[in-house]
Amino acid sequence: MKITLAQQSNLENIDYDNLPFGVNFTDHMLVCHFENGAWQEPEIRPFGNLNATFALHALHYGQAAFEGMKAYRNQEGEVALFRPERNWERLNKSAERLLMPQVPHEVFIDGLKKLIEIDQAWVPQDEVKSLYIRPYLFSSSEFIAARPSERYTFAIICSPVGPYYAGAVKVKIEDVFTRAASGGIGFTKAAGNYGGAFYPTAKAIEEGYNQVIWTDHANHELIEESGTMNIMLRIGDKMITPPLTDRILAGITRDSIVTLLREWGHDVEERPIKVAEVVEAARNGELKEAFGMGTAAVVSVIQQIGFKGERFDIPTPEDGIASKIRKGLNDIRLGRVEDTHNWMVKVK
Structure with a gap:
């Protein structure tokens, strides 16, 4: 070299x-x-x-x-x-x-x-x-x-x-534009995936949001990703995230968080999540937490979700799962606990 x-x-x-x-x-x-x-x-x-x-x-x-x-x-x-x-x-x-x-x-x-x-x-x-x-x-x-x-x-x-997002995030469930389609390149980190997202995101920002929640290309009925991040929802006592498909990036932070949550005894489901299910859970108080997961933001707490003109405030408890997982990852990365998975690779 x-x-x-x-x-x-x-x-x-x-x-x-x-x-x-x-x-x-x-x-x-x-x-x-x-x-x-x-x-x-x-x-x-x-x-x-x-x-x-x-x-x-x-x-x-x-x-x-x-x-x-x-x-x-x-x-x-x-x-x-x-x-x-x-x-x-x-x-x-x-x-x-x-x-x-x-x-x-x-x-x-x-x-x-x-x-x-x-x-x-x-x-x-x-x-x-x-x-x-x-x-x-x-x-x-x-x-x-x-x-x-x-x-x-x-x-x-x-x-x-420093932090990618300052404070909690407000997101809009996107029902017009599409990030990725089946058979396409949504599972890759192709540059075009991000360039194509700028316009819908800018439209959402004009409405007072920080980001969008992408939905499926066919009918906009399924939750897929949150902006440039994977998404995790706490509905009732379950932690739920969409399953990986050729439309969704296999996030390394996502995988790490799912691994830790299961080790800590949480019920984690990787399954299709309908928009209607999330909206209903937000209306009746069953949506306890929501957060994005990614390298840049690590864990980004979602404070509000909007859909078709309605806005739903989401709890952001200081002692919630998002805070717990953020601390858990930091403890591993900063050497405060044993790295049992050998995730950290030291540089000489």
């Missing part, structure tokens, strides 16, 4: 008391190119600009996918990654569906560890702050013929971040 270090660090210019999400970047990045049918030598170099023409293939045909993950500094001062193998596996699942080459383990995992080792001073030791990591893969040939690219680029950039 080729390594070129930055001549001067930008770390001293970062205000860790004011961290807008994904705006500040660490001193270095990892870049690796796929060309002539093979991956070339990966390189860690100073964070900088993309060198490409306006014929860049990804800009025209959307062959692009990414991951979101985080590094944490535990109470002993050690830096560790949360379940990085799962991100590598999921990126390659997205790559397969988008007809892009598989990223080798030594490029993704070994390169990631070395990058974080070099920039480990950027990882905060904090309850709510962390180093957000963005691995991504895109087509980098420069032609505008409508066919797959011949060249691809894998890169990793990092950004110190």
Whole structure:
């Protein structure tokens, strides 16, 4: 691996008391190119600009996918990654569906560890702050013929971040627009999935919400995801989340939360959830909690759900399941309890 270090660090210019999400970047990045049918030598170099023409293939045909993950500094001062193998596996699942080459383990995992080792001073030791990591893969040939690219680029950039959402979230159940359809690419972290969500989300924001709850493409009768997150509902004594399909992203945070809840003795159901069921539960007081689950937000409490002009306030108890699971994940990530699942991977 080729390594070129930055001549001067930008770390001293970062205000860790004011961290807008994904705006500040660490001193270095990892870049690796796929060309002539093979991956070339990966390189860690100073964070900088993309060198490409306006014929860049990804800009025209959307062959692009990414991951979101985080590094944490535990109470002993050690830096560790949360379940990085799962991100590598999921990126390659997205790559397969988008007809892009598989990223080798030594490029993704070994390169990631070395990058974080070099920039480990950027990882905060904090309850709510962390180093957000963005691995991504895109087509980098420069032609505008409508066919797959011949060249691809894998890169990793990092950004110190605070909370994604400030406070509780208000969401609208979407009954017009669709995030994903069966047979499509909803299960991937394709860039286009997110670009296509901006317009419906902006319309919801105009109505006073923060995000939307996506529903199925056929009849908008089933709950699927909450914005860029998976969703968990507490109806009565049960914790309920939609089952994974080819329309729903297999969230790593989702999997971790489901695992912990079951270990703690909670009744967790992964099953289809009808919009009508959620609305009825909200009306009669059976909807006890709702929260989104994702890498960026981790656990994002939903305070209000709207549907067809009606708004339903959802309880947000300080000692509720959302608070419990947030603390449980933090305890593991920050080394306050034993990591029985070996989720944390330490960086030298």
